[in-house]
Amino acid sequence: MSAIAVRGLRKSYGALEAVSGIEFEVQRGEVFGLLGPNGAGKTTTVEILEGYRKRDAGEVEVLGTDPQRAGGDWREQIGVVLQSSAMYETLTPAEMLRLFAGYYRRPRPVDEVIELVGLAEKRDDRVRRLSGGQRRRLDLGLALIGDPELIFLDEPTTGFDPAARRRAWETIRGLRGLGKTILLTTHYLDEAEQLADRVAVLAHGQIVASGTPAELTGSIPDTEIRYRENGREVVLETAEPTRVLNELTGRALAEGRELDGLLVRRPSLEEVYLSLTDESPE
Amino acid sequence: MRLYWHELKGELLLYTRSRELAFFTFLLPMIFFVLLGSTYGDDTVDGVKGSHFLQAGMIGYGAISIAFAGLAIVLVIRRESGILKRLRATPLPAPAYIGAVLCAFLTAFAVEVVGLLLIGRLLFGIPVPDRLGSLALALLLGAVAFCGLGIGVTALIKSAEGASAVVNAIYLPASFIAGAFFAPEHFPQFLRAIADVLPLTYFLRLIRNVMLHDQAIWTQGTNVAVITAWGLAGVIVALRYFRWEPSEG
Numbered sequence: 133m134s135a136i137a138v139r140g141l142r143k144s145y146g147a148l149e150a151v152s153g154i155e156f157e158v159q160r161g162e163v164f165g166l167l168g169p170n171g172a173g174k175t176t177t178v179e180i181l182e183g184y185r186k187r188d189a190g191e192v193e194v195l196g197t198d199p200q201r202a203g204g205d206w207r208e209q210i211g212v213v214l215q216s217s218a219m220y221e222t223l224t225p226a227e228m229l230r231l232f233a234g235y236y237r238r239p240r241p242v243d244e245v246i247e248l249v250g251l252a253e254k255r256d257d258r259v260r261r262l263s264g265g266q267r268r269r270l271d272l273g274l275a276l277i278g279d280p281e282l283i284f285l286d287e288p289t290t291g292f293d294p295a296a297r298r299r300a301w302e303t304i305r306g307l308r309g310l311g312k313t314i315l316l317t318t319h320y321l322d323e324a325e326q327l328a329d330r331v332a333v334l335a336h337g338q339i340v341a342s343g344t345p346a347e348l349t350g351s352i353p354d355t356e357i358r359y360r361e362n363g364r365e366v367v368l369e370t371a372e373p374t375r376v377l378n379e380l381t382g383r384a385l386a387e388g389r390e391l392d393g394l395l396v397r398r399p400s401l402e403e404v405y406l407s408l409t410d411e412s413p414e
Numbered sequence: 415m416r417l418y419w420h421e422l423k424g425e426l427l428l429y430t431r432s433r434e435l436a437f438f439t440f441l442l443p444m445i446f447f448v449l450l451g452s453t454y455g456d457d458t459v460d461g462v463k464g465s466h467f468l469q470a471g472m473i474g475y476g477a478i479s480i481a482f483a484g485l486a487i488v489l490v491i492r493r494e495s496g497i498l499k500r501l502r503a504t505p506l507p508a509p510a511y512i513g514a515v516l517c518a519f520l521t522a523f524a525v526e527v528v529g530l531l532l533i534g535r536l537l538f539g540i541p542v543p544d545r546l547g548s549l550a551l552a553l554l555l556g557a558v559a560f561c562g563l564g565i566g567v568t569a570l571i572k573s574a575e576g577a578s579a580v581v582n583a584i585y586l587p588a589s590f591i592a593g594a595f596f597a598p599e600h601f602p603q604f605l606r607a608i609a610d611v612l613p614l615t616y617f618l619r620l621i622r623n624v625m626l627h628d629q630a631i632w633t634q635g636t637n638v639a640v641i642t643a644w645g646l647a648g649v650i651v652a653l654r655y656f657r658w659e660p661s662e663g
Contacts, residue, residue: 182503183502183503184499184502184503184659204505204507205505207503207504207505208505210503212500212503214496214499214500214503216495216496216660217496218492218495218496218497218499218500219495219497220428220497222428222431222432223427223428223431227427231420231421231424232504234417234420234421234424235417235420235504235505235506236504236505237505274500278504278505
């Protein structure tokens, strides 16, 4: 049985249709990325799955239950990281985790969670003294304290510096290693590429592409080979990169010259994404 | 039930950690009691000794400060920061949460009353009132009614920044006009007309009748009825308009 099953999901706010009939499934133990620009309908979709919003149409099952009618037993099994980090500023991370641990029947030990999200040094500082990245990690800790099956992460690294993002990615990979199912929304392509087993690209309330990150980039077949010759940039696009590259380097070797600035690359997920969501790069 | 006790412990910890709550809603009534009591404590006010009149006034002021103002501000800040929304994703049931929050604020008010009775006894030689049972019932009724109004008023407030402004603009003038600090009989006619509809006016009459004139609570039908009606109005607004999620935009 899949962890999440969505069919024909629709949701409007007034005249604006935020989600226009989407379908996807998330398997147990999978990291699923919902990728899209701001306003694409990611948060609306996730909040329907979390039980915060009522849908207008369609069927939704999360861990075998309709979130609109779910109760405490269902909430025992899900962990939620919202976009904003809401905390009690006057408590310490350890106190906050202890308070939230009490809401669950079988919580993880507080110290284990503190270790897992890397807040051991800050465990007894007041929350108001934590940095943005540390708050976000506490946020994740609060989502994990109940030892959930399924974790929703809504833009978990927005606003992070690169080092903090790498650390967060490590933590999320660790969760996957524990067998958790994760639904991740992000507008960072590298994040989806790094973390997600499968990705659905959302634009204007519709899924415009889905598959593994490799399948998405694979849908554009050509490999690009670039080098400089006589001060001019040469760009070759080919479906047979091995043969073309062999000929190119063989000729250069025979003539005893260097291929300046030689670069072989596949189109990144970013290019695929931009072509799908028709947003041109800045 | 286990969740309720767990949350109550958490709420009491949160209450004691908040300096703003501790000062504005908890200490201020005691400070005013000492200050104003030193000014007119020995005069005769409304037919009783000034300090006796003021003690009852400060208990009423404490009730509206803690149960109405403090509760409303805390709930709006939690709603706007997203804490209430986050709690909705946990297995903590809404009634256990609301019950624990109310109970924490009622506990704070109970400690406040004990503090005011002690200050009265030690500084102004005021005896402990005879009708303790009626007093306890009257205080519980008033505090619960102000809690109802406190939750109800959160529906009118759109932002965390606005919480203190809106709440202060309501409860500070209301405390003054209803006669918590000074006897209202010298107030101009229009202020007394406003006072005639305020729940605090009836709560102050109720506790002054019980504390200063040894009346039992069951002789206070009108006061009890008006306070109850206001409390119910707050609860009805709360049931209809209370939100767990931050305001949009």
